[in-house]
Amino acid sequence: MRTSKSFSAALFVASALAHGNITSPPARQPGAAMQQACGADAVSAILSDGTGPLENIPSNGGANCNIFLCKGAQFADNQALVQQFSAGEVVDFAAQLPIPHEGPANVSIIDTATNTVIGDPLIEFDSYADENLATLPPNNTAFSVTMPVDLGGACQVAGECVMQWFWFGTSAQQTYENCVDFVMA
Template sequence: MKSTILAAASLAALVSAHGAITQPPPRLPGAAMAAACGQAAVDAVEADGTIPLENITPETNDCNLFLCRGATFDDNQDLVQTFSAGDVIDMEAVLPIPHEGPANVSIVDTATNTVIGDPLIEFESYADENLPELPANNTAFSVTFPRLPAGACTVAGECVLQWFWFGTGAQQTYESCVDFVVG
């Protein structure tokens, strides 16, 4: 609960920011991330929950920066969602500084950092700062939870729903993860 309040506070106070998922509740930085990536990495994400991977310098090789921007299951065991095949999941993102590029939401096996199946949603061109206004579906959209292979993602921590966005011109990578189990 404490970490949820912290996230709401840091996302509300966006100063120099880029983008992140706000719903369903995303993985947040914490003590386990600090142990793996360094306290400076945690401080950077807590100061601005929307920064890209490229703004973080891991302090050890244990930091899994390219999965969930280094956020860990250990720090987020109270945020695990339960999804079933056919569930429509409403997702919300904030994009205070858009950068045009591809984006998707996929299910990722956290042990191997590999995508399971097809993306649940895919944007060829997302967060285009040249548009007068961002399309409404860039910040509020739904995905339908697929039927996974039997036994997949049944234990908390095994899988995440990962929002991934790459700003092509900015050369910035964004990842927000939602922990879940198949119910």
Template sequence: MHTTSLLSLAATLFTTSAFAHGNVTSPPARLPGPAMRQACGAGAVSAVQSDFTGPLENIPSNGAPDCNTFLCKGQQFADNQANVQAFSAGQVVDFEVQLPIPHEGPCNVSIVDTATNTVVGDPLIEFASYADENLAVLPANNTQFSVQMPADLGGKCTVEGECVMQWFWFGTNAQQTYEDCVDFVMV
């Protein structure tokens, strides 16, 4: 093998292993699009598209007032209207998460009011210790778990775009934050 080929292979392996930490694969999570590009800039869209599992700290916001990377990675509802899920009170929602590079820390899934970026009610599920890289095998409930939709959200989440279910994970030692948002409406 040529030296150039080995260097190229090493660069590819380093690049792919330097990225990839965790993201929600089901239900459908928000994705970047033209509205995110307008709100956050091309750099933010490129950062998310190059690594959907990357931490929020890797997403540049360029100080844009309409770009809040700590709300759905800056991904906008306007780009994700086709993926709005309809849930009812008491409904069980199954989540699937990929965790190619674990980082131990707390994690939760909560309902978030998108206008204020505040949690509505109690978390739907909480992990005091999640994705512990010191374990030989992660617990199955780190990558597949269910949440139950609350019976009362105080009249919130009845309009598309008003609320998201937010998967939020903070890798304590890595000092990195991961999140994904699922758009939904209560019916």
């Protein structure tokens, strides 16, 4: 896997502001292509608070902007972050949850053309980031997923699939997500 020190530093600064995000593997970030698709206000919202909920990201409503797919972040801005994984490979995730909101969460493989899940979730949490706990369980901020053995030929081309971390804070009624671009080797 490839990582970027500047990417990690940028996420650290953004994550100090609010709710939660994935810090490893590297998640999609906003850029010029997102600004063109979703508008400058959407990019500004993520840059000012990369951990905020989807509901706080304004969109110009363009046909190429789907806030509920990778926060609207576009593959064109993130080609250097594409990870390469093998069938059966264990992938470690790290999340920062400075403001927890209890609710379900999962990591799934998403077909980006249709914004649909491919196969079963790689990991699921019925109760995630419970703010009523004195300390969050360690597996809320550090967990692993195992890449599927057979994706039916999908995810061979960069930009075709993402691993999506999806979390819904039930009481807060807020949705959080990050996407990791990858290809299967």
